[in-house]
Amino acid sequence: MAARLMSFYLSRDRVLGLLESTELPLSHIQALQGFEVPMASALLSNSVGNYLLDAIATGEVRALQQLALDGSLAAGKPFIYNGHFYGKGFGANNKSRGLTLTEKLDDPLEGKKLVIEFSKNGLLNDTAYSRMSGSTRLFVYAYVAEITDDTVRGIPFAIGDLVTHTPGMSLPFASSLQLLPTSIDQFSRMDPHWMPSKTEFERMREVPEQKVKETIAGMLGELHVPADWGGEESDLFSGTLLVDGQRRTGAFLLKGPAKFHPMTMKDLGKNGDQVYRLFNPPADIYVVQHCHTIGPAVRKTVEAFALQRSLVAPCRFMFIDGYDTARLLRAAGEWPAPANRSPRKR
Numbered sequence: 001m002a003a004r005l006m007s008f009y010l011s012r013d014r015v016l017g018l019l020e021s022t023e024l025p026l027s028h029i030q031a032l033q034g035f036e037v038p039m040a041s042a043l044l045s046n047s048v049g050n051y052l053l054d055a056i057a058t059g060e061v062r063a064l065q066q067l068a069l070d071g072s073l074a075a076g077k078p079f080i081y082n083g084h085f086y087g088k089g090f091g092a093n094n095k096s097r098g099l100t101l102t103e104k105l106d107d108p109l110e111g112k113k114l115v116i117e118f119s120k121n122g123l124l125n126d127t128a129y130s131r132m133s134g135s136t137r138l139f140v141y142a143y144v145a146e147i148t149d150d151t152v153r154g155i156p157f158a159i160g161d162l163v164t165h166t167p168g169m170s171l172p173f174a175s176s177l178q179l180l181p182t183s184i185d186q187f188s189r190m191d192p193h194w195m196p197s198k199t200e201f202e203r204m205r206e207v208p209e210q211k212v213k214e215t216i217a218g219m220l221g222e223l224h225v226p227a228d229w230g231g232e233e234s235d236l237f238s239g240t241l242l243v244d245g246q247r248r249t250g251a252f253l254l255k256g257p258a259k260f261h262p263m264t265m266k267d268l269g270k271n272g273d274q275v276y277r278l279f280n281p282p283a284d285i286y287v288v289q290h291c292h293t294i295g296p297a298v299r300k301t302v303e304a305f306a307l308q309r310s311l312v313a314p315c316r317f318m319f320i321d322g323y324d325t326a327r328l329l330r331a332a333g334e335w336p337a338p339a340n341r342s343p344r345k346r
Contacts, residue, residue: 003173003311005049005139007160008128009118012044014157019051045124045160052141052158056080057311061141063304064152068108069272078143079154081114082162082174082307083300085140089120090133097121101138101159106297107265108272109152116140116154132159137172162307177306179285179318181328185242186219189331196326203336204291204322209235209256212289212325215332216252233277241285248284255290263290265297272301279305282313289320 012032021029028048031040055061064081067073085101101116123129132138139162142154163170181187196203213236217225220240226232236252253274259267267290268274275298278286288294288302299319306317320328329335 002164003053004046004163004165004170005053005141005158005160006163006170007045007049007052007158008124008131008138009122009156009159010044010048010124011118011122011155011157014155015048015052018055018157024048024051041125049158049160053311056141060312061308063308064105064114065108065301065304066276066308069276069301071271073144073147073152075144075146078141078157080139080141080308081154082137082139082304084135084137085116085132086135087132090129099132101132101140105152106300108297108301110297112150112152114152114154116142116156116159117145118156118159131161173310174303174307177303177310177316179243179316181318181320181324183243183318185245186221186240187328187331190324190327191331192327194327194330196323201322201326203338204326205257205260206336207257207291207325207329209254209258209291211334212256212291212329213252213254215329215334216254216289219328219332220250233280237281237283243285249282250285250287251278251281251283252287252289253278255288257291260292262293262295263288263298264295265301268298275301275305279309283315285316285318287318287320289325290322291325292322294319294321 012034016032027037028043030037031043032048059078061078061080064079067077067079083103085103087099087101089096089099097119099118099120103114105112105114138159140154140156141158142156144152145155146153162173164173164176182190182192214225217236220238222238222240226236234251235254239247239249241248241250255263255267265272286302286306288298302317306315309315326335
C-alpha cells in the first residue's frame, strides 16, 4: 500500500529549495515558479507530493513524537505530523493573509501545543478552505521554527491528506496501517463479540506477562520463548505470523499486570524508549500488548512511528489491549478460572 500526498498547501519557494530541480520535470518546476502551465493546480496538489514523500523517506525525516523521544527536537529540524488540528483564519470575511493550524499535544510533548503558521498565498485550490478550516485531520511536513515552554512552532513545506488508493476510492493512509488481532490467521479463533464483564476482566490481574508471552508464542508455533532482559528491543520477535496466508515478521511489546491501569507513555520506560526500541528491528508488523486498556497518547505515538517507518519500508501496527488479551487467552484455553469462593455461612 503506497502512500500518496494530496496537497492543499505548498510553500513553492521552500519546496523548490528542498527538491533538486534536476529531479523534477520541467512542467513541475514551472508550476512551482508560478508560470501558467497546463494542469498546474493538479501538478502541485498531486504530483509534487510524490517527490516530497521521496524526500521525506531518503532524508529519514522523523515524526514530531520521535524527535521528542530521542531528544533531538530543536529549531531548524524537519518533521512530519499526521493528526488532528484546528484551522483558523480560513473564513471568507478574514482579510488577514496569515493562517494557523493548532493542536494540543499529548505525551511525550504534553503541556505544549503545535502551531503551524503559513500564508493564504500557498493554498492550491478551493478545497483547501473547507478541508483545513475548523476541526480537521491533516498531514504536515514542516520544520521547527521555535520551541517555547508551551509551544512548538512549525513552518510548513506542505500540508494535505496522506492517502492510499483502493479500487474506487482513496482512504487515509494511517488507518490502512492498523491491523486488528483477528487479522493474524493464528489468532482468528478469538471471538471478537465476547466481552468480559467487569468482574471477569479483573482476572487479568492474575495473568503474568510471561504467561501472555508463552500463549502468543504457542499460538504462533514458536518453539522457543525468549527470557526477558533489560536491553531487549522487543519482548517477542516472530517470523511465523500469517496474514491472509502470507508469512510476516512481528515484533511484540508486552506489558503485564504489574501496573494494572490504562497504558500511558510513562509505562513505556524512560522517555518512552520501549516504543523507540520496538521499532528498531525491521519487521512487517509492530504489536503493542497490554493487560489493560491502551491510552490515546500511546496509540498516537505508535501510529506516528509506524507511519514514518512505512514511508521507508512497508509495515503495519497492531494493538492488543486487555480485552483482546482476554479473548486470546480464552481462545487458547488459558483464560483463568474464577477464584474459589468461601462457602456461605448459615
